[in-house]
Amino acid sequence: MPILRQIAQLGQPVLRQETARVGDPADPLLQALIEDMLATMTEANGVGIAAPQVYEPLRLFIVASRPNPRYPQAPAMAPTAMLDPEIIWQSDETEAGWEGCLSVPGIRGLVPRSLRIGVRYRSRRGEVCEEELSGFIARVFQHEYDHISGLVFLDRVANNRDLVSEREYLRLVSA
Template structure:
């Protein structure tokens, strides 16, 4: 039975480490972790969560885009576990977009990200997938990919004076 995991907050060393490759996606412990991450990200109204955010230093994350109070315009997709993810290529074109993070509650900032990316990962059943993402899904993938490399979104904010609280973000941002 999946359990709701505690989410590591900024300052926890696990958020700054590089996630180890998952040796065997079929390992029952990996499958249980994925189930736990799926319920944890849903409970937190997140659009993604990485294993380091639940205190597991592994190269694994969930992309679970869906419209919700934190991201009302997010596209709907089936929550997907991405094991040992890689970015194969990135567009030259970048765009800034507002991001928040379950590990840094109450803070938003504009982050430049590649508009389009090509990615490769293993599914929870061990199948190798290659996908192309653009826009919001490309942003979520890059955000979670940073987590398994020991980075958080505020590391990529170009001007810290642009950071704002979640409350001000909701008040000031249209729609």
Template sequence: MSEFRAIIQLGDPILRQQATWVDNTQDEHIQQLIDDLTATVAKANGVGIAAPQVAASYRLFIVASRPNLRYPNAPVMEPTAMINPRIIAHSPEIVKGWEGCLSVPGIRGLVPRYQAVEVAYTDRNGKLQKQKLTDFVARIFQHEYDHLDGVVFIDRVENSFDMISEDEYQKTVFNHT
């Protein structure tokens, strides 16, 4: 049975650590972590979550794009566990886009990312997968991948004028009043 796990916040040293390689994808603890991360990202209205964000320092994250309160225009995809992921190629194009983070609540930043990435990862069944991701899903992957190396999105914001509060973001970008 999956459980919602507490999401650690910026300042917790685990968020700044290099995550540990997963040796056995079929380990009961890893399989439970995948289920818990999937439940946690859904309940928290996220589109991705990395294991370090729930104080589990493993090279594992979930990409779970879907429209929600925080990302109303997100494309729909099945939540996908990506274990020991890596970027094997990327587009030359870099685009800026707004990002937030469940571990950095209340702030959004305009972050430059590759427009497309080719990635490899092990799925929850232990099979090697390769995919080309573009646009918003590529952004999610790169954001979560950073968490595995102790990097948070605010580290990639080019200047402080590219950061706004979540409330301003919602009003400005989605014209909510």
């Protein structure tokens, strides 16, 4: 049965440290971690979560876009665990979009990201997958990839004036 894990908050060293490659995907402890991450992310209304956010410095994250109270316009997709993910290429075309983070509650920032990216990762069954991602899904992947690289979205905000409270963000997107 999955366990709801505590989410590391900005200032916790695990959010800034180097992450290790994932071992054997069949390891029951790894599979239990993935289930815990899914449950924790769902409970917190996230659209993604990285292992460092639950105090595990591993190159693992989940992308699980779906409409929810934090992201009402998010497209729906099946939750996907991505082990040892890489960005193979990214488009020169970028777009600034609003991001929030379970580890930085109450703040949203306007973050420039590549509109399209090519990615490679291992599935939770160990299969090597390559995909092209675009739009919101590409944004979530890049956000989570930052987490396994010791970065948070605040590091990517071009101007401090591009930061708003969660309440103001929700007012902006519903206007």
